Amino acid sequence: MTNETTRTYDVIVIGAGPVGENVAERARAAGLSTVIIERDLIGGECSFWACDPSKALLRPVVARADASRIPGLDPAVAGPLDVDAVLAHRDKMSSYWKDEDQVDWLNSVDVDLIRGHGRLTGPKQVAVQTSDGDTIALTARHAVAISTGTRAALPPIPGLDTVRPWTSREATTATKAPDRLAVVGGGVVAVEMATAWQALGSQVTMLVLENRILERMEPFAGELVADELREAGVDIRFNTTVSSLTRKDNNVGGDGEVEITLSDGGQLAVDEILLATGRAPQTHDVGLESVGLTPGDWLTVDDTFQVTGVDGGWLYAVGDVNRRALLTHQGKYQARIAGTVIGARARANNEPIDTAPWGPHTATADHTAVPQVVFTTPEIASVGLTSHEAEHSGRRIKTVDYDLSQLAGAHQYGEDYRGRARMLIDTDRNTVVGVTFAGPGVGELVHSATIAIAGEVPLDRLWHAVPAFPTLGEVWLRLLETHRG
Incomplete structure (x- = not known):
């Protein structure tokens, strides 16, 4: 027999990956009663099937490649990896696909959890089908946030x-x-x-x-x-x-x-x-049709992550599902903004956020400063525009390249260092708009590049950001010197 109960919360979040967790935490911190719905593991794709396990598999590979370049170490690392040990570490980093710690965290921030499949049934209405066959009808006073992420997109190959x-x-x-x-x-x-x-x-x-x-x-x-x-x-x-x-x-x-x-x-x-x-949005079965949207579509949002085309300003889409930047750290950034916006709008009785006395809360990093690291050998780290994007941006761009192997810091990684850096300069504004690094250890350089781009730091000021010697960070000095000629 199916049991049905009804509950009301200020905020309902569908999807308990890192993005949904952050939306829920920010809404709760604003004093709003909040519930999060998840039919799989709390912590989502990143914790159990993407970021954490993939980096656990890759770290021994990258570490061995780095060590093999160091004189005195190469014979010690020349042999094959201990596969069982690598996989065991991967399992540990994935918490053995158990989410008790994540549940404890939700409890610590006073966010309710319902395990089951959540679907919109109308404006501010969500029905949850639990694994026990029960139905829980939820009503949101202020907002519903969809943070269901993406799934693998498979091509139509015969067989x-x-x-x-x-x-x-x-x-x-x-x-x-x-x-x-x-x-x-x-x-x-x-x-x-x-x-x-x-x-x-x-x-x-x-x-x-x-x-x-x-x-x-x-x-x-x-x-x-x-x-x-x-x-x-x-x-x-x-x-x-x-x-x-x-x-x-x-x-x-x-x-x-x-x-x-x-x-x-x-x-x-x-x-x-x-x-x-590629990836496809997990929106095929979340009830979009009940609010006039098309199941299976990406959800278009404004810079506060309200879904466009839905009356009332109550529906939000945060993280990969809105297709702005399919990266966990960007989704968490969006979540921090969306949760803050939901709280601010609730306090302002849903008036437009930019009229509230605490000022506007909008996202800009999804457009100008999206950092990414590819954990291969060599590592790739990038933020901002690429050369191709810059060419089509309508800006006047100068491209500055530098061979990373010329840095003293690169030689600490071994004599056979191969790497390259590229900086794109908006010559009218005299600021950096894109940076790409490729080489061992460059992942740790990307945040400095992100700050330069997000902060729109003039090149004349970057000259006074002195890099430590001998580090890979010295590439900033060399890029600026190359730019000046």
């Missing part, structure tokens, strides 16, 4: 439904390295997982539709990563698509090899195939 392909989830949680792994795609997930599993013992073949990897970043970044992947033994095939797929054993649970027919008519046999072919 796909018979091969049980890996998505990013299977790639980060696999319990053993397949002997042969095909990776379809050339983006961040593709290159990171190719890096990890090749180092863990798989023979990896990358099938890339485009003519380069990391296509949305500076070309030199993808070239350096491709060189390292090839040196590690990865077979990269550009301008290649998959025409059809077959798994020899199609029984459920079978482990026969996957036969791949390629666009050029060639054949490839592997043990597993990873489809790293």
Whole structure:
């Protein structure tokens, strides 16, 4: 028998990943009663299937590559990785796929939790179907925030439904390295997982539709990563698509090899195939139709993360689901703003936020200063515009490049340091609008670049930000010197 109960809260959050958690915490900190709904693990994709497990797989690979360049250490790190130890550490970093700590945190900030599938049923109305078959009807006094994230987008390949392909989830949680792994795609997930599993013992073949990897970043970044992947033994095939797929054993649970027919008519046999072919919004079953929106669509928002096209200003979409920047740290940034806005609007009786005495709260970083690190060998770190984007921005841009191997700090990573930095300058405003670093250890440089761009720091002031010697941070001095000539 199905039981139905009704509850009312100030704020309802659908989706308890890091984004939803932050929306809920900020709303609760504003004094609003808040409930969060989740049908899977509290902590979401990042904690259990993306950020944490993937970096746990990659860190030993990157550390070994760094150590192998240091005189006196290379013989000690030349051997294969201890796969069991790496996977055990991955499991620990993923909290063994248990979310008790996350639940404890929600309790500590006084946010209620309902486990189940939440769907909009009308303005400010949400119905939750619990695993017990009960239905809980919720009403929001002020706001509903959708933070359901994304899922793997799979291409329409003939035979796909018979091969049980890996998505990013299977790639980060696999319990053993397949002997042969095909990776379809050339983006961040593709290159990171190719890096990890090749180092863990798989023979990896990358099938890339485009003519380069990391296509949305500076070309030199993808070239350096491709060189390292090839040196590690990865077979990269550009301008290649998959025409059809077959798994020899199609029984459920079978482990026969996957036969791949390629666009050029060639054949490839592997043990597993990873489809790293993009993301789609998790909005197909959250009740969008009940408020006049289309299920399965990305949710368009303004700079306070209110969903456009919905009357009343009560519906918010925060994180990957709004497609502004599909990165956990950006989603958490959005969440901090959205939660603050919800609280401010509630106190102002839903008047426009910019008329409130505490001033406006709007997002700007999603447009101008989105940092990203690709944890490959070498690392890639970028923020702001790329050269291609700058060319189409209508601004007058100067490009400044520097060979990172010329830095004294780079030699601390070993004599065979390969890396490059690029800075894009808006010559009319005399500010930095884009930076890309490629090389060992550059991930720690990206925040300084983010500050320079987000703060619109004039180049004349950057001259007085003195980098420590000998560090990779000295690249800022060298870029400025190169710019001045």
